[in-house]
Amino acid sequence: MVTLAEVAxxxxxxxxxxxxxxxxxxxxxxxxxxxxxxxxxxLGYHPHAGARALASNRSNILALMVPLxxxxxxxxxxxxxxxxxxEAREFGQDVLLLTKDEGTQGVRRVAGSGxxxxxxxxxxxxxxxxxxxxxxxxxxxxxxxxxxxPAGLACVDLDFExxxxxxxxxxxxxxxxxVALIGEGEGVYKRHTGFAARTLAGFQRGVAEHGLRxxxxxxxxxxxxxxxxxxxxxxxxPGTTGFVVQNESAIAxxxxxLRLSGRAVxxxxxxxxxxxxxxxxxxxxxxxxVSIPAEQMxxxxxxxxxxxxxxxxxxxxxxxxxxxxxxxxxxxxxxAARSDGVVRTAGAAT
Amino acid sequence: MVTLAEVAxxxxxxxxxxxxxxxxxxxxxxxxxxxxxxxxxxLGYHPHAGARALASNRSNILALMVPLxxxxxxxxxxxxxxxxxxEAREFGQDVLLLTKDEGTQGVRRVAGSGxxxxxxxxxxxxxxxxxxxxxxxxxxxxxxxxxxxPAGLACVDLDFExxxxxxxxxxxxxxxxxVALIGEGEGVYKRHTGFAARTLAGFQRGVAEHGLRxxxxxxxxxxxxxxxxxxxxxxxxPGTTGFVVQNESAIAxxxxxLRLSGRAVxxxxxxxxxxxxxxxxxxxxxxxxVSIPAEQMxxxxxxxxxxxxxxxxxxxxxxxxxxxxxxxxxxxxxxAARSDGVVRTAGAAT
DNA sequence: CAAGTTAATCGAAGCGCTTCGACTATCATT
DNA sequence: AATGATAGTCGAAGCGCTTCGATTAACTTG
Numbered sequence: 001m002v003t004l005a006e007v008a009x010x011x012x013x014x015x016x017x018x019x020x021x022x023x024x025x026x027x028x029x030x031x032x033x034x035x036x037x038x039x040x041x042x043l044g045y046h047p048h049a050g051a052r053a054l055a056s057n058r059s060n061i062l063a064l065m066v067p068l069x070x071x072x073x074x075x076x077x078x079x080x081x082x083x084x085x086x087e088a089r090e091f092g093q094d095v096l097l098l099t100k101d102e103g104t105q106g107v108r109r110v111a112g113s114g115x116x117x118x119x120x121x122x123x124x125x126x127x128x129x130x131x132x133x134x135x136x137x138x139x140x141x142x143x144x145x146x147x148x149x150p151a152g153l154a155c156v157d158l159d160f161e162x163x164x165x166x167x168x169x170x171x172x173x174x175x176x177x178x179v180a181l182i183g184e185g186e187g188v189y190k191r192h193t194g195f196a197a198r199t200l201a202g203f204q205r206g207v208a209e210h211g212l213r214x215x216x217x218x219x220x221x222x223x224x225x226x227x228x229x230x231x232x233x234x235x236x237x238p239g240t241t242g243f244v245v246q247n248e249s250a251i252a253x254x255x256x257x258l259r260l261s262g263r264a265v266x267x268x269x270x271x272x273x274x275x276x277x278x279x280x281x282x283x284x285x286x287x288x289x290v291s292i293p294a295e296q297m298x299x300x301x302x303x304x305x306x307x308x309x310x311x312x313x314x315x316x317x318x319x320x321x322x323x324x325x326x327x328x329x330x331x332x333x334x335x336a337a338r339s340d341g342v343v344r345t346a347g348a349a350t
Numbered sequence: 351m352v353t354l355a356e357v358a359x360x361x362x363x364x365x366x367x368x369x370x371x372x373x374x375x376x377x378x379x380x381x382x383x384x385x386x387x388x389x390x391x392x393l394g395y396h397p398h399a400g401a402r403a404l405a406s407n408r409s410n411i412l413a414l415m416v417p418l419x420x421x422x423x424x425x426x427x428x429x430x431x432x433x434x435x436x437e438a439r440e441f442g443q444d445v446l447l448l449t450k451d452e453g454t455q456g457v458r459r460v461a462g463s464g465x466x467x468x469x470x471x472x473x474x475x476x477x478x479x480x481x482x483x484x485x486x487x488x489x490x491x492x493x494x495x496x497x498x499x500p501a502g503l504a505c506v507d508l509d510f511e512x513x514x515x516x517x518x519x520x521x522x523x524x525x526x527x528x529v530a531l532i533g534e535g536e537g538v539y540k541r542h543t544g545f546a547a548r549t550l551a552g553f554q555r556g557v558a559e560h561g562l563r564x565x566x567x568x569x570x571x572x573x574x575x576x577x578x579x580x581x582x583x584x585x586x587x588p589g590t591t592g593f594v595v596q597n598e599s600a601i602a603x604x605x606x607x608l609r610l611s612g613r614a615v616x617x618x619x620x621x622x623x624x625x626x627x628x629x630x631x632x633x634x635x636x637x638x639x640v641s642i643p644a645e646q647m648x649x650x651x652x653x654x655x656x657x658x659x660x661x662x663x664x665x666x667x668x669x670x671x672x673x674x675x676x677x678x679x680x681x682x683x684x685x686a687a688r689s690d691g692v693v694r695t696a697g698a699a700t
Numbered sequence: 701c702a703a704g705t706t707a708a709t710c711g712a713a714g715c716g717c718t719t720c721g722a723c724t725a726t727c728a729t730t
Numbered sequence: 731a732a733t734g735a736t737a738g739t740c741g742a743a744g745c746g747c748t749t750c751g752a753t754t755a756a757c758t759t760g
Contacts, residue, residue: 086449
C-alpha cells in the first residue's frame with residue numbers, strides 16, 4: 001500500500017505538505033504542487049479512508065437507509081438510491097447502504113461509530129421511531145418523506161397535497177363533474193407514510209374548490225380489488241367520468257376494466273395517474289400523470305445533507321417538490337365541457 | 351464520542367483488554383468480560399470505524415457495484431442489492447453502494463483507499479474492463495454474472511444454459527413440436543452480458559436433444575417490436591405452439607397478442623417465461639417460468655467474498671445456480687401429446 | 701531600512717484502535 | 731521443590747492521516 005509518507009519522500013517534501021496539497025487548506029506553491037501531484041500519479045496513491053476518518057473526524061460517507069419492502073414502488077426506490085449515489089459522488093462522498101429493518105439500532109450503530117457522517121432515510125412513517133434517535137444523537141440527516149412532526153428536520157418529498165389538488169383541478173377544467181380517487185391499499189392510510197392521506201386531502205380541497213362531486217376508495221391494486229372498487233364507484237355514482245389513480249398496480253386493471261365496461265378512455269372517461277413517468281408512458285393509452293420526481297428527491301436530499309455538514313444549522317421548512325402534471329392521452333373534455341362546446345385536447349383528438 | 355479508553359477506565363481494565371473482549375482474540379475471564387460489557391452498555395460505546403480500519407487493516411465494508419441502467423430488470427437488481435446487504439450484516443459487514451459508471455476508476459479508488467475489503471460486481475460484461483483491474487490490484491471480488499474468461503475469479507449466476515435447455519425440454523415433454531424463443535433485444539446479444547447468448551445455446555441444445563423445430567428472435571420488448579416478432583414467427587412457422595420468453599417487458603404484449611390472434615393460452619399455445627417470480631405470478635394466466643434467483647445470487651456472492659476474506663485462495667469454478675422451472679397455468683399439452691391422448695396439466699384443467 | 705505582512709513549508713502531536721511481547725498468577729507435571 | 735504450561739492481563743508501539751504552531755524567506759511600507 002502506498003502511503004502519504006512515501007509520496008512525500010518521492011516529492012521531496014514533508015508529509016504535511018502533501019496533505020495540504022490534497023486538502024487545499026493552505027496555500028501551496030505551484031512548483032511544489034506539481035511535484036506532489038506527479039509523485040501521487042507515479043505511485044498510484046490513494047489516501048487511506050480509515051486513517052483519514054480517524055484524523056479528520058469525517059468519513060466522507062453518507063448512509064442511505066432503504067426499505068426492504070414498502071408501499072413504495074421498487075423502481076422509484078432504486079432511482080432515488082441511484083440519484084443519491086451519483087449526487088453524493090459529486091460531493092466526494094460515498095454511500096453506505098442500510099436496510100430499514102436495521103431500524104433504530106442501525107441508526108445508532110452508524111452514527112455512533114463514525115461510519116457515516118450523515119443519514120438519508122427513506123420510507124418515513126408518520127411516527128417513525130428513527131426520528132427520536134436522530135434528535136437524541138444529533139446526527140445530520142435528511143428524510144425522504146414527511147413525518148407527522150417534521151420540526152427541526154430536513155425533509156424532501158413530492159408535495160402530495162398539491163398533487164391531489166392538481167389532479168382534481170385538471171379534471172374540473174376538462175369539464176368533469178363526478179370524479180373518483182382510487183388510492184392505495186387500506187393499510188397505507190392507517191399506519192404509514194402519510195403520502196396517501198396528503199394526496200386525499202389535496203384532492204378533496206381541489207374537489208371543493210371546483211364544486212365537483214367526488215368519492216374516494218382505497219384499493220389494494222390486485223385485479224380483483226380494483227374490479228370491486230370500480231364497480232362500487234360506478235354503482236354509487238354512475239355519472240363518474242374522471243378518475244385519479246394513486247396505486248401503480250391498479251392502473252393496468254383499471255384500464256382493462258373500463259374498456260370491458262364499455263367506457264372508452266379518454267372519450268367517455270378520463271384517467272389521471274400519480275406514478276413514475278415510465279409507468280404512465282407504457283400504459284395504453286399513455287396516461288396523463290403527475291410523475292414521482294425520484295431523481296430530484298435523491299439529489300435534493302444529498303444537497304440538504306451536505307449543507308448540514310457544511311455547518312448549516314437550520315434545516316428550514318420541508319422541501320416539497322411541486323407536482324408536474326403532464327397531459328397525455330388518457331384525459332379529455334368531460335360531459336360539462338362537451339355540452340359547452342369545448343374542444344378536446346390534442347392527445348384525445350389524434 | 352465514547353472511546354475504548356473510556357470504557358477501559360470505567361471497567362477498571364486496560365484498553366487492550368477491552369479490545370480483546372470485543373475481538374475475542376484472546377481469552378478473557380468471565381468476570382472481566384462482564385465488567386467490560388457492562389461499561390460498554392452503560393456508556394453506549396460503539397467502536398470508531400475509521401480507527402478500527404486503520405489499526406486492523408480491515409474496514410468491514412463490502413463494495414457493491416450496481417448498474418445505473420442495464421439490460422437487467424430493475425426489481426431484480428434491487429432484490430440482489432437487498433440480499434447482499436442483509437447477508438453482509440450477518441457477517442458484520444456493511445455495504446458501500448457504487449454505480450457501474452464509476453468504472454475502473456471506482457474499482458481503483460475503493461480498492462486503493464482501503465474503503466472496502468472486497469468488491470461485488472453486477473452487470474458483468476463478457477469482456478468487462480473492471481476485471482483486469484481486479485486481477486492487477488489483487489482485490490478480493492465476486493462477480494454476479496459470467497464474463498468470457500472467468501478463470502481465477504469467483505462468479506455467481508443463474509445457469510442460463512441449463513435454463514434454456516429446461517424450457518425446451520418442458521415444451522417437448524408437453525408434446526410441442528414447433529417452438530420459438532423470444533429473446534432480449536438485438537444489442538444484448540452483441541455486446542453485453544452473455545446471459546442471453548447462453549440461454550439461446552441451451553435452448554438450442556434442448557431443441558436438438560428432443561428433436562424439436564425452433565426459431566429464435568431478438569425482441570426489444572415494446573408492444574410494436576413484440577407484435578412484429580410474433581407475426582414473423584407465425585408466418586414462418588404457423589404450427590408454432592410453444593414459446594419461451596426471456597424479456598420481461600415482452601411478456602404482457604405477447605400474451606395480449608396471442609389472445610388477439612385467437613390463440614388461447616394454454617389451450618392452443620404454451621408460454622414459458624424466464625423472469626422473476628412476481629412477474630410470472632402477476633400475468634394472467636400465471637406463467638410457467640424459470641425464476642431469476644436474485645436473493646440466492648446476492649447471498650451466495652456475499653458468502654463467496656467472505657470466504658476469500660477468510661483466506662480462501664482458490665475461487666473454484668463459477669457458482670451456477672441450477673434453474674427451477676415452475677409449472678403454472680400458461681403451459682399445457684401440445685399437439686403431439688394431445689393426439690397421443692396425454693392428459694393436460696392441472697393448471698390448464700381448472 | 702527596520703518592522704510588519706504574507707506565502708510556503710516543516711515537525712510533531714494525536715485521532716481511537718489493534719496487536720505483539722512481556723508479565724504475573726495459577727495449576728499440572730516431573 | 732523446581733519446571734513448564736496455560737490463562738489472563740497490561741503497556742506500548744504503531745496504523746496513515748490531519749492539523750496546529752513554528753519557522754523561514756520574500757515582500758511591503760512608512
